[in-house]
Every structure is written in C-alpha cells, then in structure tokens.
Amino acid sequence: MRTMDTSIIFLFSAMLVTSSGCGENTPGPKQGEIRLKISHYKVPCTGADLQLCLLVSTNGNDPEYFYDTIEGFEYEWGYDYEISVEKNTVDRPMADASSISYKLKQVLKKERVAPETTFELPVNLNEMALVENTDAGCMLMGEIAIDPGKFTCENLANAQRAVFRHGTGNGNLLVVELK
Numbered sequence: 001m002r003t004m005d006t007s008i009i010f011l012f013s014a015m016l017v018t019s020s021g022c023g024e025n026t027p028g029p030k031q032g033e034i035r036l037k038i039s040h041y042k043v044p045c046t047g048a049d050l051q052l053c054l055l056v057s058t059n060g061n062d063p064e065y066f067y068d069t070i071e072g073f074e075y076e077w078g079y080d081y082e083i084s085v086e087k088n089t090v091d092r093p094m095a096d097a098s099s100i101s102y103k104l105k106q107v108l109k110k111e112r113v114a115p116e117t118t119f120e121l122p123v124n125l126n127e128m129a130l131v132e133n134t135d136a137g138c139m140l141m142g143e144i145a146i147d148p149g150k151f152t153c154e155n156l157a158n159a160q161r162a163v164f165r166h167g168t169g170n171g172n173l174l175v176v177e178l179k
Contacts, residue, residue, distance in 0.1 A: 038081040040113045044122055044130050052143055072104035078166040082109040118165045118176055129157035145172040
C-alpha cells in the first residue's frame with residue numbers, strides 16, 4: 001500500500017511540474033496576451049462593410065485578414081510591426097461587432113520596409129472600383145493616397161489589380177503595374 005501511495009504522489013508531482021512550465025527558458029505571453037506580426041500594407045476586405053484590413057500572423061502562421069481594431073495602436077503604411085496585445089472577450093458585443101477586443105500592450109518592433117518592396121492589391125472588388133479621384137487626388141478606399149505614376153486614376157479604377165510600392169512620403173502608394 002505504501003508503494004502505491006508513493007507512486008501516486010510522484011505521478012501527481014510530475015504532472016504539476018509539467019503543467020506549470022518549469023524548465024522552460026523563455027517565458028510565454030501572459031494569459032490573454034498575444035503577439036501579432038503586422039504587414040506593411042492593408043488589404044481590401046469585406047466584413048460587416050467593405051474596409052481595409054490589416055494582414056496579421058500569429059505563431060509563424062500565414063498572414064490572415066484582421067477585421068478588428070487594436071485600441072492604442074497607430075498603424076502606418078510602409079512598416080512591418082511586431083506587437084503585443086491584450087485579447088479579451090466582450091460580454092455583450094453590439095450587433096455585428098466582434099466578441100473579442102484587442103488592446104496594445106507594447107510595440108516590440110517597427111521596421112520600415114525597403115523602398116523597392118512591391119505588393120499586389122485588388123483595385124476593383126465585385127465590379128466596384130476601390131480607387132476614386134477625390135479633391136485630395138487618387139485614393140484607395142478613401143484611406144491612402146495613390147501616385148498613379150504613368151497611369152491615371154481612371155486607369156486604376158478600371159483595372160482589377162495593381163502592383164504598388166510605398167512612396168517616399170508618409171502614407172502614399174506608387175503604382176508600378178496594372179493587371
């Protein structure tokens with residue numbers, strides 16, 4: 001009987017040590033805290049409405065559309081980010097609102113991408129032009145200024161996709177190619 005008691009105590013102690021994470025060299029994020037890697041450009045997406053979504057990856061996974069906002073985070077086009085956020089469940093979300101909220105804890109890394117970095121975006125979605133010519137110039141969904149280069153804003157509005165790179169100014173895109 002005594003041998004069985006000792007075995008049970010040893011097994012229970014081993015389970016406690018394993019579940020408490022003893023022996024790990026790198027501390028993980030706190031409960032409710034996650035790390036996000038955010039891409040240097042946003043993509044048109046459809047949630048409750050047509051919007052520009054962040055491209056976010058977690059745990060080395062492929063980037064996915066991120067429809068929510070991150071309280072306290074000020075995104076700038078042209079920068080890759082790694083941030084730490086607090087993720088919470090919202091008890092009674094409003095209709096069509098997310099049941100998850102995110103709050104910035106810390107910007108771990110903010111790095112400007114190389115000027116020659118290109119990326120492709122749709123400029124027309126479901127036969128709806130995402131580019132418009134406004135008083136402020138050519139704009140992608142009213143959020144980011146576009147320098148059409150050798151093209152016109154109308155050329156962009158009639159294309160399906162375009163290849164862009166970040167301009168030298170803060171928050172503008174240069175058109176490289178239409179598709």
